[in-house]
Amino acid sequence: MASWRDEFELLCERCGYSIEGLAREGGCPECGHPVAASLPEARVGSAWQRGPGFGAWLATMLALARRPARTVRALRIERERSGRFAGVNIKWGAFLVALAATASLGAGWTTRSVPGLEGLAVTGPIGRGELAKLGLLYLGVWCLVAALLWGLSVVEYLGIRTFGRAHGKRITPTVAGAIVCHATAGWFGAALLVSLGHLLGAGMLRWALHHNVGLLRGPMMLSPGWLPLVGGLAGLMWFEIIVYAGVLRCKFANRERPDREPPTNAAPTGWENRLPD
Ligand SMILES: [Zn+2]
Known part of the structure; x- marks a missing residue:
């Protein structure tokens, strides 16, 4: 039976097995579902x-x-x-x-x-x-x-x-x-x-x-x-x-862990622009 620590733990979206930390090119050890297909970014x-x-x-x-x-x-x-x-x-x-x-x-x-x-x-x-x-x-x-x-x-x-x-x-x-x-x-x-x-x-x-x-x-x-x-x-x-x-x-749907979310589309601040190359 599937179990998880919290709502952000990466689970296989097909079977619910934890695939946290596995290579994205691989498959779920339990059912073979591609890891990449279970990543939060696969949900557009x-x-x-x-x-x-x-x-x-x-x-x-x-x-x-x-x-x-x-x-x-x-x-x-x-x-x-x-x-x-x-x-x-x-x-x-x-x-x-x-x-x-x-x-x-x-x-x-x-x-x-x-x-x-x-x-x-x-x-x-x-x-x-x-x-x-x-x-x-x-x-x-x-x-x-x-x-x-x-x-x-x-x-x-x-x-x-x-x-x-x-x-x-x-x-x-x-x-x-x-x-x-x-x-x-x-x-x-x-x-x-x-x-x-x-x-x-x-x-x-x-x-x-x-x-x-x-x-x-x-x-x-x-x-x-x-x-x-x-x-x-x-x-x-x-x-x-x-x-x-x-x-x-969506029974094992994954979402981005908030603290790990990359600052997407973050506009460069004035301070960053003034840094020398
Ligand atoms: Zn699976």
Whole structure:
């Protein structure tokens, strides 16, 4: 069974055997996996980890959708940038859902046919009171969705930490953080699909109310509810796939020991420049 002194000890990323101090050209004595493939620098990081920005966010989302296993295999084991990636996904995911809910409920797209929700719809001309109502509705939904997504992420984080302890995998707080934070891509996907599904469903509901659609009437009337549900489940599945792949590919992940980290890209100081050659 694999064992390690601390979270920085170099382990074979395949089997967990300690390969600290072995030549990088060699292989793991236990399973033959190349030592070089287990070095921290073999983890080049996600596009977002290499340099956050909108383009990097999009590239990371696409990579996590198309090749989740390969993307998490390259994750850098750190929490700061990963955490900001999660922040973006949860904040903007909540924004999408809140926007769709405000449009749907506040503007009365679906409200008038749902008993108990009629009061949320803005009926008269838009005044200060109506704007306040829409603002409160938006804010309420945003907080609810953000809290839900954040809470589910924390539960998953604790879950894989416990799994690691129980099964002898090195799922440290930093490893679990990097995995779960990247998995929040699934939350953004869920939020996008829930919002689009609800708006599409609202359109189908209105259509069914005014046209003869035969047997489709029932499903179409309920589509503002079940379409977002299907979208939300798809996003949840994406989240879980990334976490699963992450645990599989990062169970003995290595990271640079902080005190040994070389000062990369350190700009020469003025003092150094004044030294004679
Ligand atoms: Zn090995």
